[in-house]
Amino acid sequence: MRVAEVMTAPPLTTTTDAGVDDALALLGHHHVTSLPVVDATGRLQGLLHEVDVIRGRVPHQAPGAPSHSTPPSVVADVMAPVPARLGPDTDLATAADLLGSSSVTSLPVVDGRGHVVGVLSRSDVVGVLTAAHDRDDGLDPLVRRLLQLACRAPSVHNTQPWLWRVDGPVVELYADPARQLRVSDPDGRNLRISCGAALHHLQVAARGLGQACTVERLPSGPASTLLARVTLEPTPETPDGEAEARADLDAITARVTDRRRFTSWEVPAPRLEHLAAVGAREGCAVVPVVDEGRRHRLEELVEQARALLSQDPEVRAEQQAWVQRSAHDGVPVPATEGPATRFDDRPVVDPGGIDRADGVLVLATPTDEPLDHLRAGAALSRAWLTATTGLLSMVPLSHVVERPETRRALQDDVLGSALVPQLLVRVGWQESSRERLAPSPRRPLADVLVR
Template sequence: MLRGRPDDTTIAAALALAGQAPSVHNIQPWRWRVDRNAIQLFLDTERALPHTDPDLRDVVISCGAALHHLTVAFAAMGWATVVTRVPDPADPDHLASIRLVAHRATGQDVEMSAMIPRRRTDRRHYTALPLPPGYLGLLSERAAALGAIVRLVDDRARDRLVAAARAAARRHAGDPDYRWELALWSGRHSSDDGVPARNTPAPRSIDDLPARRFVAPGLPDAATEADHADVLVLGTPGDDRAARVRAGEALSSVLLTATNIGLATCPLTEPLELEDQRERIRRGVLNGTAHPQACLRVGWAPDDEDPLPRTPRRAVSDLMVGDRGQRH
């Protein structure tokens, strides 16, 4: 337990909410250690995806999203966070050290925390209803507060993004190691990690942006026309490990904010997993001004479909490291 800090129950509740963060293939690659004066976040490289994410970009971004979920959860419980990113140069897998300071929770703190269990990755097609005016400005503001930019992909840039996404999909389709890794982590029916079959619709050839071809897709998608989502690209000025942690934090903030507005979201990372296509997007979509870290579909979910089922998560006790997971 942290002396003079939250009790064990509060810490466990915040860590459980942090665990609701999205992660590539839902592998949940974060580990936590509760020290005397701080909570430590580590990357679990044993859960890396060498054929999907060879430079560990996706997993670090995923950990950044869990970090932001944690800070949001603590803020709603009356604890502000002071975050030091990549605090130990000798251990690049030590991604953050989080100290806690008592503060008075605001209405926005509580509102954002309430979005954590409501957020879902919605891979279905979005409707043609216009998006709320000003939504992009709000998402951009929330990302900027965490050191990232958000750009709407306009028609001209969309062609370049689509070309990069299709090139990545073609290369992955011809890579048996990538296909094996995707099959290993998808199509699941009873598991506390991976992508469940019930959460993935079948890809459709009429879509310009290709979707990952998860195993045994079981989510109905009754849409009869092409997807009407806006596509956003989130980028950072740098591209070191700390920048990728910040990218994950910003992505989490954007996702929770969009959920609070009522919008559906779906992160897209496949075209950024290949260095040449990532550079293509950096130059062709972001005009070379930032490093792309995630793409994101945003829109209105179909209102005539059933609510999305919850994606499973691992128990907090399975995610602790140090002293055999015991707090001290």
């Protein structure tokens, strides 16, 4: 298969002499994170990345913060080199390798004269390559694609604790009790948060593929393993809606859990507040922790939870059992690396990974019932996809809420006892020069289908 059969055409581009503010508006309006840059004749000159446009354009307001010079005014001054060029006749497998080895989520497609004729994104490649699998499952191709995208959701220890049952346009989501972490998650809270993220991924994928969702949560009650029933129906999309939905599809395929230390570049407060706001739309409070005193207390609790975890042989054995567990699930060894991660059982000597520049979000709910857990998972999914589109990285720190003593202290000392904490999330910028981590493996679709 060739790139021309998959690419998006005609492409959305900007020009070298365009104003940076105009290009920024174009990025935001179409919900994309990068644009090919062309000259007056349409020939490719570079790539414009959202992160390069916003860098230095949000003023620091803290006392003594460094001043910045006037930011560049035209695209030519901020565009980046193109890491790789694709032609319409490039083999799709080669294109997939190039996308996987670069930090960008899409690459321009250029004809023999150097003119940009299309754009190929990771989601384009994933959609084609995954369609080659699971063809004997009897599913409608659209539903198969939806489930493949839903199963890209984050889950605790990459346990993927979900099952799906399909009956025509109705898709049911079940918890998989066999994948519950019995020691660290005896009540199944993290399991349901993971399933809530998968449910939201399904909704996002459905919208991106032209389907409306009617969702009934806990249709058989909170004690049942049936967590949701989703009815699909085709729906027309507006051009603006299509652009946003496509950005979400790209984010699903680009999202990874990268626990490595973030850069020292602070997450601007408006960006953190935006993540909190979009996450809160899913029915879960998302609280940015910006107060110095509360941040300090939060870091103490992160370290206390990790110390308690490292001293518990049953918890340690359970989580180590999920490191490099198989080719289809568990946490790959490269994804365990980071500052004082829960997978490091050495004594605590390094601060808990919450540096001064890191953004911190707490997902919390009014009560602590199964429906709250599903909504927390949806909020995590929504905030994470939005962060990925904005080139931000997110790392859940679930161990703080797994230990009863640190969870109570988090509720009392950081949230003021008003809400029940469900998850702590670290937000920041990854080094752009680092090799990108590969997405964690996923179970074959046949393994998560209930007949």
